[in-house]
Amino acid sequence: MGKKVIMALAGLFWFLFLLAHLLGNLTIFAGPDALNGYAHKLEGLKALVIAAELFLALALIFHAMYGIIVWWEKWQARPQKYAMYRSKGKPSYQTTSSRTMLYTGIVIFIFVVIHLLNFKFGRFETTTINGQEVRDLFVLVKEVFHQPGYLIFYEVVMILLGFHLRHAFWSAFQSLGWGNQKYTPMLYKLGVLLAIIIAAGFFTIPIYVYLKY
């Protein structure tokens, strides 16, 4: 059960990261210079960024590892499957989201790797803002999102991310032992709302870039 606690903490940390990442990315709506300027400011906080990156990498490893263990135990725990199985509905929280956490998780993991290769470790170009030379991330963003194949892949993953987060949020609190009859239904609703906000936020950016630039 200690595993679930670590899994929940790691997941919540990624959840916070996603919120911060989304807020940062939204600067793109203010134009290329806003995005590049924001990225440059982030580069200035080098120590903090590296610490966060290390922590995220560690969290991802543990989160994935325990996710796979739970999935493996589940396969062991019911060798003979049901010929007929249905969810009874409320108050069950069993959904497509909850049943596909491992699969959406794998897709998100692959996406994270590709995403890092594309942007963080992508081509380094520079531009000038107010006479200062900074990395031109925008040109890369524009180029990447104009590849229809990648655009579709990105958008599909964002939808799957939404599904993953829908079960993730309340589940993390439940795993930490913070659920009760009063707050759990509220946490569940808040989780659904946040999942929609995050997924929709990340979803709109590529379309905006594709259409506008």
Add this chain to the structure above:
Amino acid sequence: MSDKNMTLTLRIWRQKDANSKGGFETYTVTDISPDMSFLEMLDVLNDNLTKEGKEPVEFDNDCREGICGMCSLVINGIPHGDQHRTATCQLHMRHFHDGQTITIEPFRAKAFPVVKDLVVDRSAFDRIIAKGGYISVNTGSAQDANNIPISKEAADAAMDSAECIGCGACVAACPNASASLFVSAKISQYTFLPQGQPERYRRVLRMVEQMDAEGFGGCSNHGECEAVCPKGISIANIARMRREYVKASLR
């Protein structure tokens, strides 16, 4: 829903013993009254099978009033059937309709091996209870009643958890075959009461350890257990078990 007697097709899991393979057999029962309980309907089937000289279907049952936790069955894909907060014995045939096919399977989990047909061995629960689902009291002269004040709120909360009849539907419904709802209810009931305090932390560690050793799956918070529980035991108990576990681990 029906008020006329029904003819039903039953797809029932038959298995000779724990080591046999098992499979579905199809039976037809006629003249089933909507006022019968599900188990009475199976009694009718078994009477017919006995008259035909065939082996009756083995299924667990005892009190037939929803308090003993002995009846089980997965009925059309849901443990204890479609109705909320009822055990199989309290499920009435009026919730089915004439001509319906009903699939009946045993609870399925590695920790609940099939003994025969629809009967499974749920002694894994007994072994979990033996690890800490009790309190220790000195015998001898009984102390005065009301010696230990317990608030109404604490008594109610303890009773809500203690309502668990240990039927195992939570395990059967769980996509992971986890026993977390049962174990958490049995741990929770003592956390509210002064009598549960001396063994509080040892209890959670030992019962959870036994739960894992029995081969139940981990909990992924699907919450299906609460939906099928004939007593409506809340998954808030599972959250409480985790709090207790973390507290006990840090001591």
